[in-house]
Amino acid sequence: MRRYYADLHVHIGRNGRGQPVKITASPDLVLHKVVEYAWQRKGLDLVGVIDCACTGVLQDLRALVDRGHLLELPEGGLRHRDQITLIPGAEVEAVESHGGVSHHLCYFPYLRNLSEFSSVMRRYITNMELSSQRCGLPARDLMGVVQACGGVLVPAHAFTPHKSVYGNAADRLSDLFGDLFEDIPALELGLSATAELADRLPELADKTFVTNSDAHSLERMAREYTVMRLAAPNFRELLLAWRRQQGRRVEANYGVDPSLGRYHRSFCLVCEQPRVGPDAVLKCPECGAFQRKDFVRGVFDRILELSCLPSNPPAHRPEYILQVPLNQQTGLGMRRLNQLVAAFGNEMNVIHEANMAQLVPLVGYQLAEQIVAARSGQVTMQASAGGRYGKLMGVAAAHDQLSLF
Numbered sequence: 001m002r003r004y005y006a007d008l009h010v011h012i013g014r015n016g017r018g019q020p021v022k023i024t025a026s027p028d029l030v031l032h033k034v035v036e037y038a039w040q041r042k043g044l045d046l047v048g049v050i051d052c053a054c055t056g057v058l059q060d061l062r063a064l065v066d067r068g069h070l071l072e073l074p075e076g077g078l079r080h081r082d083q084i085t086l087i088p089g090a091e092v093e094a095v096e097s098h099g100g101v102s103h104h105l106c107y108f109p110y111l112r113n114l115s116e117f118s119s120v121m122r123r124y125i126t127n128m129e130l131s132s133q134r135c136g137l138p139a140r141d142l143m144g145v146v147q148a149c150g151g152v153l154v155p156a157h158a159f160t161p162h163k164s165v166y167g168n169a170a171d172r173l174s175d176l177f178g179d180l181f182e183d184i185p186a187l188e189l190g191l192s193a194t195a196e197l198a199d200r201l202p203e204l205a206d207k208t209f210v211t212n213s214d215a216h217s218l219e220r221m222a223r224e225y226t227v228m229r230l231a232a233p234n235f236r237e238l239l240l241a242w243r244r245q246q247g248r249r250v251e252a253n254y255g256v257d258p259s260l261g262r263y264h265r266s267f268c269l270v271c272e273q274p275r276v277g278p279d280a281v282l283k284c285p286e287c288g289a290f291q292r293k294d295f296v297r298g299v300f301d302r303i304l305e306l307s308c309l310p311s312n313p314p315a316h317r318p319e320y321i322l323q324v325p326l327n328q329q330t331g332l333g334m335r336r337l338n339q340l341v342a343a344f345g346n347e348m349n350v351i352h353e354a355n356m357a358q359l360v361p362l363v364g365y366q367l368a369e370q371i372v373a374a375r376s377g378q379v380t381m382q383a384s385a386g387g388r389y390g391k392l393m394g395v396a397a398a399h400d401q402l403s404l405f
């Protein structure tokens with residue numbers, strides 16, 4: 001078994017005929033480009049494309065299989081040039097009877113499962129050409145359909161305020177899924193949460209946490225990712241790892257500092273101000289706004305609202321490493337980043353393999369130190385709130401740490 005890098009939440013901007021799929025995503029996110037970029041530039045081993053049930057993308061997938069660019073693996077997943085495995089999936093919006101909405105990542109092993117899901121969902125989704133569409137089903141029933149089609153469901157960015165299980169649909173995942181709760185192998189943390197925060201909720205102790213980019217552009221792919229220990233990069237192994245069976249497992253989660261995430265802390269829409277405090281801020285201290293339409297509850301605030309317990313990670317929980325994506329490293333412009341990628345093959349190699357001696361001649365001491373420090377999570381960011389991204393402030397304490405050696 002060995003380590004594999006996985007980012008399992010990447011969108012498609014346009015299908016092969018140039019029609020929009022995820023309207024807010026870059027038009028460069030075309031299926032074959034996503035696969036190439038994930039492999040050659042990012043150095044990922046598994047890429048999950050979660051707009052594959054959209055009619056046009058499903059056609060693109062079939063065309064790539066027909067041309068031999070993608071090979072369906074017997075264990076599930078589609079292999080490109082024996083270099084990267086595409087895990088096909090769909091992001092779907094469920095809606096509860098009380099109106100709460102949540103997004104879910106639905107993954108499938110084979111094209112036939114995916115096309116079956118696509119045709120069943122046609123009954124519930126008005127426009128199957130577009131990404132992340134709302135279906136008329138509550139989350140539990142959506143999961144029933146996914147399972148009947150041979151797939152697996154993972155709640156997406158589980159704590160974000162507008163469209164997520166905890167952010168908008170329920171106080172307890174087990175209430176939302178009832179009898180199917182046990183079958184959920186994993187939960188996507190989202191950019192604004194970390195494992196430490198999520199481990200305040202006891203019902204999640206058995207769930208594996210996944211970190212993904214939710215990329216809307218090629219460059220943002222792998223800004224969060226998971227390191228997995230697998231025997232081979234395929235769908236079956238992925239499920240074993242999520243379920244922590246036969247020695248397969250998630251070995252580490254790499255995430256951006258949650259305060260860089262768009263929704264880490266609460267934001268008052270009336271005052272147009274972030275509302276930050278040491279504890280959960282659930283109401284604007286200035287104007288008193290608290291209703292959903294006026295006040296966006298931050299992920300941090302929501303988790304503290306749901307649980308007053310301290311973080312209690314189970315024994316199986318892997319390391320969560322706060323990282324800075326290379327393209328957000330202060331002082332590392334595109335030209336130098338391209339030089340690094342040329343020297344080390346891909347971004348994962350730069351992030352995880354390149355050592356000081358190799359980096360210094362290429363980018364100088366300070367940047368080299370920054371890159372190596374980011375690898376072990378020694379970074380600080382400026383807090384963010386209410387849909388505005390925080391700013392990366394630079395390396396914290398890394399110098400002290402490194403000068404010990």
Ligand SMILES: [Zn+2]
Nearest residue numbers: 009011091214
């Ligand atoms: Zn998404």
Ligand SMILES: [Zn+2]
Nearest residue numbers: 268271284287
């Ligand atoms: Zn206010």
